[in-house]
Amino acid sequence: MSxxxxxxxxxxxxEFSLExxxxxxxxxxxxxxxxxxxxxxxxxxxxxxxxNVQNLKxxxxxxxxxxxKDFTDSETGLLNYNHLYRRGDIxxxxxxDKEERNNYQIxxxxxxxxxRQMELILEKHNLDWRQFLEKMLYERGDMQVKxxxxxxxxxxxxxxxxxxxxxxxxxxxxxxxxxxIFEHLKVWNHVGGGSxxxxxxxxxxxxxxxxxxxxxxxxxFNFYEKRYEYAKKEKISVEEALETFGVWNRxxxxxxxxxxxxxxxxxxxxxELGELARxxxxxxxxxxxxxGQYGAYIPDQKWEDxxxxxxxxxxxxxxxxYSIDRTIRWLLFQVSNSLAYxxxxxxxxxxxxxxxxxxxxxxxxxxxxxxxxxxxxxxxxAAS
Numbered sequence: 001m002s003x004x005x006x007x008x009x010x011x012x013x014x015e016f017s018l019e020x021x022x023x024x025x026x027x028x029x030x031x032x033x034x035x036x037x038x039x040x041x042x043x044x045x046x047x048x049x050x051x052n053v054q055n056l057k058x059x060x061x062x063x064x065x066x067x068x069k070d071f072t073d074s075e076t077g078l079l080n081y082n083h084l085y086r087r088g089d090i091x092x093x094x095x096x097d098k099e100e101r102n103n104y105q106i107x108x109x110x111x112x113x114x115x116r117q118m119e120l121i122l123e124k125h126n127l128d129w130r131q132f133l134e135k136m137l138y139e140r141g142d143m144q145v146k147x148x149x150x151x152x153x154x155x156x157x158x159x160x161x162x163x164x165x166x167x168x169x170x171x172x173x174x175x176x177x178x179x180x181i182f183e184h185l186k187v188w189n190h191v192g193g194g195s196x197x198x199x200x201x202x203x204x205x206x207x208x209x210x211x212x213x214x215x216x217x218x219x220x221f222n223f224y225e226k227r228y229e230y231a232k233k234e235k236i237s238v239e240e241a242l243e244t245f246g247v248w249n250r251x252x253x254x255x256x257x258x259x260x261x262x263x264x265x266x267x268x269x270x271x272e273l274g275e276l277a278r279x280x281x282x283x284x285x286x287x288x289x290x291x292g293q294y295g296a297y298i299p300d301q302k303w304e305d306x307x308x309x310x311x312x313x314x315x316x317x318x319x320x321x322y323s324i325d326r327t328i329r330w331l332l333f334q335v336s337n338s339l340a341y342x343x344x345x346x347x348x349x350x351x352x353x354x355x356x357x358x359x360x361x362x363x364x365x366x367x368x369x370x371x372x373x374x375x376x377x378x379x380x381x382a383a384s
Contacts, residue, residue: 028299038155039306041274043129044252045149046110051142053106056094063136064090064108064118065125079107089114107146134268145261150277152251153226154306156242165248166302168208168223171287179288179297185213185221206232212285218259221281226250251306253277266313278306279313 001024008014053059060068071085071092078084081093091109098104110118122132136143157164172190174180192208207228212221227248230241242248255263263280267273285307288297299308342354363371 028296038157039152039251039274039278040155041272041277042151042153043110043115043148043273044112044151045147045254046115047107047145047147048136049105049107049144049146050140051144052104053094053142054104056092056106059106060092063140065121065127079109081107088117090117112149112151129273130268133264137264137268145264146257148255148260148263150253150255150273152253152274152277152281152306153247154249154251156227156246156248159239164302166306168210168225168249170289171210171223171303172208174287174289174300179290179300181286181288182212183284185284187214188212205238218256219280219284220254221284222252222254224250224252251281253280275310276313278310282307282310283312 005014009016009020050059057068060066060071066087068085071087073083073085075082075096076084076093079093081095083094083096085092085094089111091111091114093107093109094105095101095103118132119129122128154166171180175188189211190208191206193206205228207225209222209224212223213219225248227238227241227245230236230245230247231238234241234244236244263276266276287300287303289300289303290298292298339354339357342357346352346354
C-alpha cells in the first residue's frame with residue numbers, strides 16, 4: 001500500500017471498508033474474526049442472589065429442577081447468612097429466621113464441581129446454561145449475578161505437538177520485556193517453583209500461575225499450567241496427566257458484581273460464552289513476540305490463535321441507555337403464551353378480556369421518560 005493511500009484512509013478521504021480492515025489486520029499478524037479457537041469453555045463458578053424468595057420449595061423445583069427434599073440443611077456463617085441447604089456442591093444460602101427478620105433473600109452458589117453437577121441436571125431436562133439463566137432472569141425481577149468464573153482450557157494436542165502450545169513462562173518474560181500491552185489492568189503477580197536438584201525432572205515442578213488485576217476488582221485473570229495441578233492432585237506424572245485429562249493450560253476469568261451480571265445478560269442475548277470470555281481477554285491484553293524489521297511489535301501467533309480472533313469486549317459498570325428490546329424479549333418469554341391463551345378464550349366465550357387487559361395498562365413515570373428518550377432518538381435518526 002502506498003503512503004498516499006494509507007494517508008487517505010487515515011484522514012477519511014477514502015472509504016475504509018471492513019474487508020480492507022481485515023486485510024490490513026491479517027497482514028501485520030493479527031487474527032481476523034472467524035469464531036474459531038482451540039480453547040474449551042466451562043462455567044467454573046457461579047453465585048446468584050435473589051432478593052425476595054417467599055416459597056423456597058417452589059423456587060428450587062422451578063429453577064433448579066430438583067426437589068428441596070434432596071438437600072440437607074445446616075447452620076452456617078458464610079456470606080453473612082445463617083442457614084445452608086446442600087445438594088453435593090450445589091449450595092443455597094438463606095436465613096433460618098427469615099420471618100422474624102422479614103428477609104427472604106437467598107443466594108445460590110455453584111463451585112466448579114457444583115457447575116458440573118448442575119450441568120447433569122440440565123442435561124436430564126434437555127436444557128443448557130443459556131436456558132437455565134434466561135428463565136431466572138426473565139421470570140425473576142430480583143435476580144443479581146454476584147460472581148461468575150469462566151474457565152478456558154487449552155487442550156493438549158499430543159506428544160509431538162507440545163512446541164505448538166503457549167508457554168506461560170514465555171508470557172512472564174514478555175511482560176518483563178514490555179511486550180504485553182494492558183488496557184486497564186494495573187497489577188500482576190506470579191507463583192511457581194520446583195526442585196533445584198541437578199537431577200530434577202519436569203515432574204518436580206509446581207507449575208506457573210499468573211495473576212492479572214486486583215482480586216478486589218470486578219475482573220481478575222488467573223492463568224496457570226493445569227497439567228501440573230492434575231499431576232500433583234492425582235499423584236501421577238505430567239505426561240500421564242496430559243494423556244488422561246488432555247489440558248495444557250487453563251485461563252480463568254473471574255467476574256464480580258456488575259461485570260458478572262452484565263456478561264450473563266450478553267450471554268442470554270445470544271453471544272457464545274467462549275466468544276465473550278475470549279473477547280474480555282482480548283480487550284485487556286495484547287501479547288507481542290519480538291520486533292519486526294520496521295520497529296513495530298509482532299503479535300504473538302500462539303496467543304493470537306487462542307484469543308486474537310475474538311471481538312474485544314468491554315463490560316461497562318455504568319447503566320446503558322434504555323433499549324426496548326429487553327422489554328420485548330421479556331414479554332415474548334414470560335407473557336406471550338398467557339396472551340395467546342386469553343385470546344383463544346375470548347374467541348371461545350365471545351368475551352373481550354384481552355382488550356380489557358390492553359386498555360388497563362398505563363406507562364409508569366419511568367416508562368414515560370424512556371418513551372421520550374426513544375422518541376427523541378428516532379426523530380434525530382429520521383432527520384439525519
